[in-house]
Amino acid sequence: MNIGDVAERAGLPAKTIRYYEDIGLVTPQRAANGYRRFREADLHKLTFLGRARSLGFSIEDCRALLALYEDDSRASADVKRIAEDHLARIDRKIAELSAMRETLSHLVRACSGDDKPDCPILHGLENG
Amino acid sequence: MNIGDVAERAGLPAKTIRYYEDIGLVTPQRAANGYRRFREADLHKLTFLGRARSLGFSIEDCRALLALYEDDSRASADVKRIAEDHLARIDRKIAELSAMRETLSHLVRACSGDDKPDCPILHGLENG
C-alpha cells in the first residue's frame, strides 16, 4: 500500500501518517522509488493510533499503548493504568470546563444584549 | 509599577505580561532605564485579561472583549455574542469529552487489570 491507500483505510491524513513515522510510531518500508510501502500490520497500527487519539490519549500514551499492543506478554494492568490516568485527566478537564460554563452562563443570562453599553459580562470580568 | 508588581497584583506571570505586550494587548510606558512602567489602567486591563483567559476565552476573543471594555459606546449585544459563541464552544468541548469518557470508562470497567495479557481496552482500540 502507498500512503494514500493506508490514509484512506485508516481514516488519517497522509500528512499525519508521515508525522507518525517521523516520531517513530510506525516504520513503513520503502519501495525502490522512495515511496513508503505499508503492510497490513502498519495499517492495523495506524487504525489503532487513530482510535486512541480520538479518545484523547496523548501521543506518548499512544506510544506506550502501542508497545503493549505489540507485546504478547503484557499485563492488562499496565494498559488499565494508562487508561485510568487518562480518564482522570478527562474528568478534571470536564470539571474545569463545567466551572467555566457555570460562571459564563450566569453572566450571559444577566446580559440584556441590546445596543446599550451597560454589560454584566464586562462587569464580571472587571470585578471577578 | 514595574512588571513584578503588576504581575503580583494581576496574578499573572511577568513572562505572560511581556507576551501580552508583544501581541499588543497592553502597551505600558517605558521608564528612562528601559523598564516597563505600568499604570493603574494597565493593571485593570491585565486583571480583566486574566479573568477572561481563566474563563477560556481565546486571546483573540480577549482582544475583542478588551476593545469593547474600553469603548464607552459599545453595545452589550456585541459582548454577549462573543460570550455566547464561547459558551457554545465550551458545550461542544464538554460533549466531546463526555463521549470520550463514556467510551473509555466502559473499556476500563471491562478490563480486569491483572497480570494477564488479555485486555478489552486494547481490543476496543483495535476493533473500534
Add this chain to the structure above:
DNA sequence: CATAGGGATTCCAGTCAATGGAAGGTCAAG
C-alpha cells in the same frame, strides 16, 4: 568603591500534534 542580590531587559528555542505550502520526483493514462 566594590560587590552581591534581586529584579529587569532582549532574544531564541521548545511545547503539542499536527497542518499548510513550496519545490520537485514518479507513474499511469490518453
Add this chain to the structure above:
DNA sequence: CTTGACCTTCCATTGACTGGAATCCCTATG
C-alpha cells in the same frame, strides 16, 4: 509527450505561553 494524480522532503505556522541564556539596572552592605 503531456497531463494530472500521486509521492517525496523540508520549512514555517498554529496557540498561548514557558524556559533559559546573556546582559543590564538598582540598591544595600562591607
